[in-house]
Amino acid sequence: MLRFCFLMLLITGGASSFAQSTDTTYLKEVSVYGVPFASYATGSKVAQIKTGTDIQTLSEKLIDETSLYLKTYGNSQLSTISMRGTTASQTAVLWNGMNVNSPTLGQTDFSIIPLFLFDEVSIRYGTASSLYGTDAIGGSIMLGQGPVRIQPGTTWSALLQTGSFGRLDAGLKFQTAFDKWELRTKIYRSFIENDFPYESPAVGYSKKQNNASVLNYGIGQQVYYKIGEHQQISLDGLYVYNFREIQPAVTNDQGDETLKDSDTRIALKYFYDASFGTLSAVAGFVSSDQDYTNDVTSNVRSRQLNGQVQMEQPLNPSANVRYGISYSNYQAWSENFINDLSENRIDAFASFKQAITNRWIVNLNLRQSFYEHGTPFAPAIGSQWNIGKEAGDKVLIRMQAGRGFRIPTLNDRYWMPGGNPELKSEDAIHLEGGMTWSALKDRTSYSVDVSTYATWADDMIVWLSGDDGIWSPTNLQKVNIFGVEGEASASFKLDRSNIRATLVYGYVQSVNQKGLNEFDQSIVGKQLPYTPVHNARASASWKLSSWQADVRLNYTGIRYTQLDNAQWLEAYALLDASLSKTFDASKVKLRVRGEVQNIMNVYYENLRNRAMPGRNYLITLTANLNRN
Amino acid sequence: MRSLLAFLSIVFLSTLVACDDDDDQGGGKYEDGIFVVNEGNFMDADGTVSHLDESGTVTLDLFGLENNDKALGDVVQSMYIDEDDDVAYIIVNNSNKMEIVNPNTFKSLHTVSDLSLPRYFTTYDGKGYLTEWVSFSDPGHVAVVDLESHEVTNTITTDYGAENIIAHNDLLYVSNNFSNTVSVIDVDTEEVIKTIEVGSSPGEFVMDVDQKIWVICGGTYNGNDGSLVQLDPSESRDVSSNSVLKTIELEMNVTPKAAINSSGSHIYFFKGKSVYEVATTATEAPASPLITEASVVGFYGIGIDPDDDIIYLADGKAFSGNGEIYWYTANGTLIDHTSVGRGPNGFVFEE
Numbered sequence: 001m002l003r004f005c006f007l008m009l010l011i012t013g014g015a016s017s018f019a020q021s022t023d024t025t026y027l028k029e030v031s032v033y034g035v036p037f038a039s040y041a042t043g044s045k046v047a048q049i050k051t052g053t054d055i056q057t058l059s060e061k062l063i064d065e066t067s068l069y070l071k072t073y074g075n076s077q078l079s080t081i082s083m084r085g086t087t088a089s090q091t092a093v094l095w096n097g098m099n100v101n102s103p104t105l106g107q108t109d110f111s112i113i114p115l116f117l118f119d120e121v122s123i124r125y126g127t128a129s130s131l132y133g134t135d136a137i138g139g140s141i142m143l144g145q146g147p148v149r150i151q152p153g154t155t156w157s158a159l160l161q162t163g164s165f166g167r168l169d170a171g172l173k174f175q176t177a178f179d180k181w182e183l184r185t186k187i188y189r190s191f192i193e194n195d196f197p198y199e200s201p202a203v204g205y206s207k208k209q210n211n212a213s214v215l216n217y218g219i220g221q222q223v224y225y226k227i228g229e230h231q232q233i234s235l236d237g238l239y240v241y242n243f244r245e246i247q248p249a250v251t252n253d254q255g256d257e258t259l260k261d262s263d264t265r266i267a268l269k270y271f272y273d274a275s276f277g278t279l280s281a282v283a284g285f286v287s288s289d290q291d292y293t294n295d296v297t298s299n300v301r302s303r304q305l306n307g308q309v310q311m312e313q314p315l316n317p318s319a320n321v322r323y324g325i326s327y328s329n330y331q332a333w334s335e336n337f338i339n340d341l342s343e344n345r346i347d348a349f350a351s352f353k354q355a356i357t358n359r360w361i362v363n364l365n366l367r368q369s370f371y372e373h374g375t376p377f378a379p380a381i382g383s384q385w386n387i388g389k390e391a392g393d394k395v396l397i398r399m400q401a402g403r404g405f406r407i408p409t410l411n412d413r414y415w416m417p418g419g420n421p422e423l424k425s426e427d428a429i430h431l432e433g434g435m436t437w438s439a440l441k442d443r444t445s446y447s448v449d450v451s452t453y454a455t456w457a458d459d460m461i462v463w464l465s466g467d468d469g470i471w472s473p474t475n476l477q478k479v480n481i482f483g484v485e486g487e488a489s490a491s492f493k494l495d496r497s498n499i500r501a502t503l504v505y506g507y508v509q510s511v512n513q514k515g516l517n518e519f520d521q522s523i524v525g526k527q528l529p530y531t532p533v534h535n536a537r538a539s540a541s542w543k544l545s546s547w548q549a550d551v552r553l554n555y556t557g558i559r560y561t562q563l564d565n566a567q568w569l570e571a572y573a574l575l576d577a578s579l580s581k582t583f584d585a586s587k588v589k590l591r592v593r594g595e596v597q598n599i600m601n602v603y604y605e606n607l608r609n610r611a612m613p614g615r616n617y618l619i620t621l622t623a624n625l626n627r628n
Numbered sequence: 629m630r631s632l633l634a635f636l637s638i639v640f641l642s643t644l645v646a647c648d649d650d651d652d653q654g655g656g657k658y659e660d661g662i663f664v665v666n667e668g669n670f671m672d673a674d675g676t677v678s679h680l681d682e683s684g685t686v687t688l689d690l691f692g693l694e695n696n697d698k699a700l701g702d703v704v705q706s707m708y709i710d711e712d713d714d715v716a717y718i719i720v721n722n723s724n725k726m727e728i729v730n731p732n733t734f735k736s737l738h739t740v741s742d743l744s745l746p747r748y749f750t751t752y753d754g755k756g757y758l759t760e761w762v763s764f765s766d767p768g769h770v771a772v773v774d775l776e777s778h779e780v781t782n783t784i785t786t787d788y789g790a791e792n793i794i795a796h797n798d799l800l801y802v803s804n805n806f807s808n809t810v811s812v813i814d815v816d817t818e819e820v821i822k823t824i825e826v827g828s829s830p831g832e833f834v835m836d837v838d839q840k841i842w843v844i845c846g847g848t849y850n851g852n853d854g855s856l857v858q859l860d861p862s863e864s865r866d867v868s869s870n871s872v873l874k875t876i877e878l879e880m881n882v883t884p885k886a887a888i889n890s891s892g893s894h895i896y897f898f899k900g901k902s903v904y905e906v907a908t909t910a911t912e913a914p915a916s917p918l919i920t921e922a923s924v925v926g927f928y929g930i931g932i933d934p935d936d937d938i939i940y941l942a943d944g945k946a947f948s949g950n951g952e953i954y955w956y957t958a959n960g961t962l963i964d965h966t967s968v969g970r971g972p973n974g975f976v977f978e979e
Binding site: 253417 | 699700765900
């Protein structure tokens, strides 16, 4: 029973960029080799984060730079996301157009995603099942590589990092292009002993973690080949290994649980920019192998094979249409599944984008997923108005309405004992509106972005214990979400230096609407557990010639730990600062960076009774070599 | 005059004796009323022991309240009160420890750590006996605990999932929940002298009016083969004889928890929202439940107050939040209900 319980348990704002104000075709996009779906996100809030220059997990990055809430089970431990008041399985994580959330758990462990292997991460806030399919209710996160230029030359970069609690990381990147080829290789290794001391009020004396070390290493390889002026084929592969000792609760002395993950992903992509339209096709393979050990080892393996084809065409100079089909085959193996568990899914999708005037764009997305117990048809409509007056002044108003869904996971349906094959998909309706205002005056630029949204989620899947003590999922829960997000940033150019300041705030009311049965009122009208109402971040960055100093304050509000809100964890604020210096020679660039995290040495818990470290340090040395 | 003097001296002497009774632990807050054991949410280490006093006031977390907000730990499985020594032993299953407290004030006396998935505890003849699952791959055992030094002096291996334990006539009976057996241990030799085959997933023991021991068995997964098995303790020392007197097939799966009334005539168990009553003289399962409480999410624990035969039931509410306890008269009429800690799984009554 105990083991079963465990197994269950996984920037800068602005709307999508778009070609400027002429009546020409909007077909050609610069980043078209990268993330092909970004251009159909009109009316939604999308943020882009540049990554790959540090060895850091996606969890750490999102905590540092966004107002998103990540539920972390300790330092460098399991980390799941809650976007806009939704659950961990209501955020889609996409890689080369494929949803790489675990098909068994339906969510992603963000502490295993190594940002060193990716050049950029896009965050799409709000429901987007019309574009990305299942899971994209709270938001979607796209992991991508930088644009391909195939300019002859070679670059190397090496990274060495050391920090508190026995942390030692090393990484190497290599990129070369010649003739019609471009190759990129990335390899890294990261280890933390994680033996941090802590004093939890629930225990009353100082203890040291003795079972929380994490080893993570991986390799990423991309190969691009330009077949012709308008045709390209590419291969994108990665392998990540993560071995984690599971940090026990503060009251438990003999933690000895471990979790080993091996993830492999390969995608073959073809792209053809023809006169009649743009054709792209992807064939992908995603495999995950997980061993959980607590005396005995339980293994869960899953595999996804995916093929998708899409065509994008101009209908007239101011309208584009895109349509396509995606096929996925999922398989999973575990002692708790029947043999040969396998599932096929087909998705058909279409998008239509029209520039009504050169300042007003409307986008319609449609998607239908075919799955045996039915998923709702997911349409979405978005719109964006640019009402800025002068050059440099931009005012964008955006609106979005759409339907989202989440197909029940393989665990939900087939886990033995308890799995319920009759489950329906979770269903959500989402509305949002927002405004971005940015201006450039003299040497100052500033932007303010405000969004407000509402989501009505129904048929949400909850695991409850049955009459005989067997836990089983049902489509029980109904949640209404309302939120507001604000981001303000400003940059000032002084004589020799540059200052940038950002303030981010998120407010989320995510309220449960139904009791456990028709008599139970104790959980109705209550905020979902581990969904803080307030989240905020303030940061400032000062750049003076080759020096850069950063300071950041992160605030996380009260989190309830129970559905009836009778218990909660205190709010906390963390202060981090860093200083870096760059040395620039002709072909070599060297950067040294020192960072102090949790400067005020605050004792805090993100999850009940899982200690987090006090003040800690990180020193990073990066070398970039350009040989053209 | 002499009789008055005699009377006065008797009164005087009796007050002296009365004073002796409550000297050190005099008048603790929690002397009366009942305790509710709450497991807490697995891995959150938020298990508690709640207290319901005679006026209906509930204290949600006794240990935290009386010990500077210290946490009891992860999965508080059970509590045992040794009436002779006035000590309470709280077993915290997933924190691998036992907290020893004063049952009247709930102040912490001692912590026994480094256990191996402990489950239930009992005392007999001055020694303590703790059941431990040990691990999910090894057979369970009984650890013999010295009550003064709190050291484990011996371990006696039983079968997989050593769970509940009851002492009677120099013998210990242990139910092995991951298996289908009850192990009998001789208290003097500290060895297993007999292994009795019962139903699948045996759990709690109760003793009836005829000094026979009953064990409730949950049954196999989806097998609808839960049962109540009556054992004859007088057969325990004879390895070849059949200790099982009778088996009542319940024809459904149940949580292996049970309670017996003060006269030892009727056994009570539950399933889902219903509570069933079986006479110890019965041979068949009850046709219908004694109590069905529609507002309950799912019962998770049962206890009967030996003083007044009030039946207490705990609704675990799927660990979504604080649990709820309901209590009924002996004939099944609801008296009241109230909130307790998270995941209530049992009741402890002070005698």
